[in-house]
Amino acid sequence: MFRAKTVLVIGAGASVEVGLPMGSQLLKQIVKLTNIKFEFNRQNAGDHDIVEALKLCLDEGGEVTKLNKHLAAGRQLGESAKQALSIDNVIDALEDPQIELVGKIGIVRAILKAEAASPAFKSTQGMPDTMDLSQFNDTWYGSLTKILTENVRKSQVHSLFDNLEIINFNYDRCLEHYLPISLASYYGLKPEAIREVMQGLTIHRPYGIAGRLPWQTGDAPSVGFGEGSPQLLADVAQQVRTFTERVEEGEALAAMRATIAGADRVVFLGFAFHRQNVELLAQKMQSHSELVATAYQISKSDKSVIEDELGKAFEHEFVMHDTRIQLADMTCAQFFREYWRTLTAEKGDHEPFTTPDFSHHLPNIPSFQGLDG
The missing domain is CATH 3.40.50 (Rossmann fold)
Structure with a gap:
């Protein structure tokens, strides 16, 4: 004791x-997840859950104007990341609320995936x-x-x-x-x-934190260890700073x-x-x-x-x-x-x-x- x-x-x-992952590794993973691209209306790059989470956050119905702007912001995030120390440095430097939202969802998605992939916690x-x-x-x-x-x-x-x-x-x-x-x-x-x-x-x-665990007290949304859904990504992104x-x-x-x-x-x-x-x-x-x-x-x-x-x-x-x-x-x-x-x-x-x-x-x-x- x-x-x-x-x-x-x-x-x-x-x-x-x-x-x-450390900060530099986390940044690379976030860039891969948020580098979202479509071809012939089918997503061929980036993470599908992040797209769905963005739709929930933006709530623009059948329109995709806001979504497309955020996807473009995600690609700028990736471009800036080539010379950045961390995801926080990118978000802080660019002063763009669209990049901030994409980055935060990317942070939560990367952390939850890393939790799930850790051999120690299997x-x-x-x-x-x-x-x-x-x-x-x-x-x-x-x-x-x-x-x-x-x-x-x-x-x-x-x-x-x-x-x-x-x-x-x-x-x-x-x-x-x-x-x-x-x-x-x-x-x-x-x-x-x-x-x-x-x-x-x-x-x-x-x-902040990538969601409180189900057994922890509090009003914020809970997320099981290494789990997560588009809705939870959208909710939990507001818990990280x-x-x-x-x-x-x-x-x-x-x-x-x-x-x-x-x-x-x-x-x-x-x-x-x-x-x-x-x-x-x-x-x-x-x-x-x-x-x-x-x-x-x-x-x-x-x-x-x-x-x-x-x-x-x-x-x-x-x-x-x-x-x-x-x-x-x-x-x-x-x-x-x-x-x-x-x-x-x-x-x-x-x-x-x-x-x-x-x-x-x-x-x-x-x-x-x-x-x-």
Whole structure:
């Protein structure tokens, strides 16, 4: 279990280990899905469900004037994407509501397809709420289950998420889908029992989500994991946000920053440290608080800049290479293995730690340059 107040800040790189795309990969998939073309009144390119979702959003009956303009916007999205960092950058730069709608529907469609295609989440024998949990042994998901269950008995499952909050910059629902099945299997319970406990786990979503899962409370439309229909695509597209629509004021932002302010330990996973996202979290931390993060394949010079920017954003008396701020050149899975004691320590409970250099034998995984973090 987590013995200190811990905040996990999850970026695009954290989902890579379970088969979800990073920002650059997601952009390519969205371009393919939204490059919709017709020949002799028959669609011969792009995704059919996106076309139907657009029809539902535009509600123009038998007319296709608005639809054709949006399909043209989709093709411009693809042209701009050839030189873009992410889908968010395209939508933000072009300032076109038609491109924004096509892009958002494309985001949801790509995320739901990626959820369905992930080998890790494939149900066993076609049974719902099942998966081969051994698929997660070499991922940080498996390590998270081990931390949560350490010294927690079956009669204490209500305390599994004590001292934990999550800030998730991704659109996918992988973690929420995984945890009830994994923890229920460990304790010999039904997933519903863990889902009830998870209602008390705070998960902040500054960029929204590709639909709440059916078991989650709320008024927004629900979508089964890896499922979706044209109607749901049309509905859920309004639940995702871009750079300019991120949570920038009000109770949601105040709650997220209060989480940072009250944390003993903030852990960044697969986060690319985009400046607008760091600024979104900016909040004075406690003097004893620690900040640890994966910084896989980030250069030494860039890590120095990131350390300085983090110190300023969180108004912490960080000194360069202070033991309270560590950027580890590791994947998320390796980070959990190497920082196990750190992650499970009480506040101020451990000796200063240093980051080993594993770069000479890390697997060849692309840099985390996704839009989500």
